Structure formats: C-alpha cells, structure tokens
Amino acid sequence: MNDNTATTLSPDDDRQPIVRLDRVNKHFGDLHVMQDIDLSVVPGEVVVIIGASGSGKSTLIRCVNGLEPFQSGRIEVDGKTLLPNGASGQSLRAVRTEVGMVFQQFNLFPHLSIRDNVTLAPRKVRGWSRQQANATAERLLQRVGIADQADKYPSQLSGGQQQRVALARALAMEPRLMLFDEPTSALDPEMIGEVLDAMRELAKDGMTMMIVTHEMGFAREVADRVVFVHGGQIIEQGPPNQLFDHPRHERTQSFLSRVLKH
Amino acid sequence: MELNFQFDWQAAIASLPYLLKGLPYTLLISFGGLAIGFVIGLVFGLMRIAPSRWLRLPAVFYIEVFRGTPVLVQVLFIFYGLPTVLGGPINALTAGIAAIALNAGAYISEIVRGGVQSIERGQREAGLSLGLSSTQTFQYIVWPQALRRMIPALGNQGIVSIKDTSLFSVIGVGELVRQGQVYIANTFTALEVYFMIALLYLVITLSLSMALSLLERKGLVG
Numbered sequence: 001m002n003d004n005t006a007t008t009l010s011p012d013d014d015r016q017p018i019v020r021l022d023r024v025n026k027h028f029g030d031l032h033v034m035q036d037i038d039l040s041v042v043p044g045e046v047v048v049i050i051g052a053s054g055s056g057k058s059t060l061i062r063c064v065n066g067l068e069p070f071q072s073g074r075i076e077v078d079g080k081t082l083l084p085n086g087a088s089g090q091s092l093r094a095v096r097t098e099v100g101m102v103f104q105q106f107n108l109f110p111h112l113s114i115r116d117n118v119t120l121a122p123r124k125v126r127g128w129s130r131q132q133a134n135a136t137a138e139r140l141l142q143r144v145g146i147a148d149q150a151d152k153y154p155s156q157l158s159g160g161q162q163q164r165v166a167l168a169r170a171l172a173m174e175p176r177l178m179l180f181d182e183p184t185s186a187l188d189p190e191m192i193g194e195v196l197d198a199m200r201e202l203a204k205d206g207m208t209m210m211i212v213t214h215e216m217g218f219a220r221e222v223a224d225r226v227v228f229v230h231g232g233q234i235i236e237q238g239p240p241n242q243l244f245d246h247p248r249h250e251r252t253q254s255f256l257s258r259v260l261k262h
Numbered sequence: 263m264e265l266n267f268q269f270d271w272q273a274a275i276a277s278l279p280y281l282l283k284g285l286p287y288t289l290l291i292s293f294g295g296l297a298i299g300f301v302i303g304l305v306f307g308l309m310r311i312a313p314s315r316w317l318r319l320p321a322v323f324y325i326e327v328f329r330g331t332p333v334l335v336q337v338l339f340i341f342y343g344l345p346t347v348l349g350g351p352i353n354a355l356t357a358g359i360a361a362i363a364l365n366a367g368a369y370i371s372e373i374v375r376g377g378v379q380s381i382e383r384g385q386r387e388a389g390l391s392l393g394l395s396s397t398q399t400f401q402y403i404v405w406p407q408a409l410r411r412m413i414p415a416l417g418n419q420g421i422v423s424i425k426d427t428s429l430f431s432v433i434g435v436g437e438l439v440r441q442g443q444v445y446i447a448n449t450f451t452a453l454e455v456y457f458m459i460a461l462l463y464l465v466i467t468l469s470l471s472m473a474l475s476l477l478e479r480k481g482l483v484g
Contacts, residue, residue: 067387107388111406120402121392166388168452173392 024073100170160191284441295362303370330367
C-alpha cells in the first residue's frame with residue numbers, strides 16, 4: 001500500500017468516499033501550506049490528523065468546509081465540489097450545511113442563550129419551527145450532558161461544557177460529516193475527558209469524523225485511520241496501531257518520539 | 263479679591279419659558295441628525311470594510327472629508343453656499359439637521375467599522391460553518407454583538423453632536439443658544455441666561471448618558 005495515495009482503509013473497501021481532496025495546493029504568501037494533498041474519507045470513517053503545529057493540519061480540515069480558500073486542485077464533499085480561489089459559488093453553502101465543525105476556541109455565540117446557540121442555524125437555514133428546533137436542541141443537549149443549562153449563556157458555563165454545547169450546535173444541523181479542529185487544546189486538563197467522551201460516543205454512533213488533535217491516546221482509540229502531516233504534505237497514513245507502533249517514515253518516527261515520550 | 267456680583271435667580275428662572283422655546287429645535291436637530299447619521303454611519307461603516315475597493319474608497323473619502331472639517335464650516339457651507347448651487351434657499355433647520363447627520367455620520371462610520379472589526383473572526387466562521395449565509399451571519403451573530411460594543415462610543419458621539427447644535431445659532435435656527443442671545447439682548451442678564459442654557463444642555467446629555475448605560479446594562483448578558 002502506497003502511503004501517499006492510499007484512499008481507503010483496505011483494497012476491498014469499495015464505499016464511495018464522502019470527502020475527496022484531489023491534488024489540493026494552498027499558499028500563504030511564500031509559504032506552501034498544502035502541497036498536492038490527496039485524501040479521501042468514506043462514510044462512517046474516523047480520520048485523525050496529527051502533526052506539529054504549523055504543519056498544515058488545521059488548514060487541511062478548514063479547506064473541507066471552505067473556511068480556507070485554496071489555489072489549485074479540487075475538493076468534493078458529499079457530491080458537491082469546492083473549487084480553487086473561491087470559485088465554488090452555491091456549493092460552498094451547500095457543503096457547509098451538511099458539514100459540522102467544532103473549533104478550538106468553541107466560538108459559541110455569547111449574546112445568545114445555550115438553547116438559541118443550538119437552534120439558530122436549524123431555524124434560519126433548515127427553516128424549522130421554533131418548536132421543532134427546541135425539541136431537537138433539548139435532545140442533543142441531553143445527549144452531551146448539559147440539558148439543564150439551556151437558559152444560561154455561554155459565559156456561565158465551563159470550557160468543557162461550552163465545547164459540548166458547540167458539539168450539540170453542530171449536530172443540530174444533522175451533518176453528514178463532522179470536523180474537529182483541536183477541540184480540546186483550549187481546555188483545562190480536567191475538562192478534556194468530558195469532551196473526548198462525547199466525541200467517542202459520536203464515533204460509536206457511526207458519524208464520519210475528521211479530527212485534528214494532539215490527544216494521541218484518544219487518536220489511537222477512536223481512529224480508523226491516522227494521517228501524519230508535515231510541512232504541508234501527508235507523510236504517512238494508516239490504522240492507528242500501524243502508524244503509532246510501526247511508523248515507516250523517519251519524520252513520523254521523530255514526531256511520535258517527541259509527543260509520546262511524556 | 264472681593265467678588266462683586268450677584269447671581270439673580272429670579273432673572274434666571276424668568277428666562278426659562280423663553281429658552282424652552284428653543285429646546286424643541288435643539289432636540290430636533292440633535293436627534294433628527296443623529297438618527298440619519300446612524301443610518302449613514304451604518305452604510306458607510308460597512309462600505310469601509312467591504313472587500314471591494316470601489317465600495318471602500320468612496321467611504322474613506324466621505325469619512326475623511328466630514329471628519330476633517332469643522333461642523334461650523336459644514337453648516338455655513340450648506341446654509342449659505344449650497345443655495346448658489348441649488349438655485350434656492352435652504353431652510354435653516356434642514357441645514358442644521360443635514361450638518362449633524364453628515365458630521366456624526368462620518369464619526370459613526372468609524373464606530374461601526376471598529377465595532378464590527380472587534381468581533382472575533384471565529385464568530386463569523388462559526389456562523390458560516392453552520393450553513394448560515396454571509397448576510398445571516400452578520401445579521402444574527404456579528405451585528406448584535408458589535409452594536410453592544412458600540413454603545414459607549416455612540417453615546418459619546420451623541421453628546422458631542424448635541425453640543426455641536428449650539429453652533430447653529432449662527433445660521434439663525436431658534437435653538438437654545440440663539441434664544442438665549444435674543445433674550446440677553448433685551449435683558450442684559452448674560453450670566454444667568456448662559457448658566458441656564460448650560461444647565462439645559464446638561465439635562466439633555468445626562469438623560470442620554472443614563473438611557474444608554476441602562477440599555478448597556480440590560481443588554482449585557484453574554
């Protein structure tokens with residue numbers, strides 16, 4: 001199996017990918033932050049992207065829902081195509097409607113109650129009634145363990161609670177794919193577990209997920225596939241036990257030896 | 263040094279009914295001008311941060327011109343200068359309202375720009391990532407937060423503009439100062455009358471301050 005072009009877990013996996021990056025390139029000025037990235041994700045798959053800060057891993061998943069423009073290549077998400085240089089047109093919003101995202105800094109809306117944070121998009125984008133949206137919000141908040149806080153405001157919750165609300169907010173749109181951009185990096189250590197638990201649950205329910213994280217133990221446990229990114233390139237990818245225990249590439253080895261040591 | 267004057271409270275109070283006739287004009291020019299100025303400020307403030315330079319450049323031009331020239335010169339230009347161009351006189355009240363609107367509009371544009379730019383980029387990204395359009399993201403997420411942050415600066419601008427209307431006595435609008443001047447010409451009670459005028463301005467500006475701080479406190483939850 002060629003590490004750079006492997007697109008599915010195994011040769012006999014013939015599911016149609018829900019995400020396909022095809023020779024995607026992105027520059028920040030002189031910096032080539034994504035170099036000919038090819039990556040596919042099939043429905044139900046949990047892909048964890050690891051790499052040093054500045055390696056381009058966050059940029060990669062931010063391209064998938066069009067928060068970052070790219071300069072060449074193409075990205076297909078759930079049958080819609082994102083094009084280079086912001087030429088995606090209508091498909092950009094269509095993709096974002098089907099793809100949820102959880103951010104490092106939570107990015108809850110501070111002027112809205114927890115309930116309104118969760119119901120805003122389903123009401124305005126999906127056209128749900130307030131009643132229907134509220135019922136969904138209640139169910140989702142219960143699922144992430146914050147049902148009794150719906151009338152509070154984000155600043156009244158702990159970081160871990162806020163991130164779980166952010167998860168519920170994204171799930172309220174009934175996404176086909178979830179993106180996580182370092183979801184636990186801004187949390188106090190004692191709150192990391194509760195967010196990872198909620199994500200674990202989601203993975204168990206079959207959600208397709210792309211996760212950028214530094215939590216290697218979590219990656220090993222939930223990932224179907226781990227992708228190691230360095231210098232804007234996918235260096236190596238494979239099932240977690242293969243990548244963590246028998247990394248083939250020298251750069252992967254040196255990265256892992258640094259992050260797994262302590 | 264011996265202070266040799268008497269403050270005549272009776273004269274001060276006697277001037278009040280006459281001065282109060284000017285109050286509606288002061289209020290109308292202030293709040294009429296500020297209301298229009300807010301709309302101007304919203305439009306030009308957003309143009310100022312638009313991606314297209316063809317929107318940005320006119321906004322920059324307008325803001326620099328009206329922020330960089332005195333409001334007194336602006337109202338004189340409108341009242342005495344523009345009729346030459348328009349071929350007919352301009353009502354002094356209209357000129358006053360227009361001057362406040364254009365002047366405050368320039369400052370409010372910058373307040374709007376600052377307010378909108380102060381909202382963290384992640385707020386917009388979160389809105390967009392949920393499938394909201396750019397307009398919806400602005401309307402439901404960015405603007406309500408920006409507006410809340412703008413309140414203190416808007417309050418300042420309101421107070422400045424209210425006080426600026428006192429300059430418009432020069433074009434003969436019967437606002438507070440103009441009324442006072444006419445009254446003093448007959449009674450020679452400058453000390454008392456100007457004291458009363460200052461007091462009336464304070465009443466207006468303090469009411470505005472209090473209303474805004476109430477709004478700020480009631481609105482602040484997040």
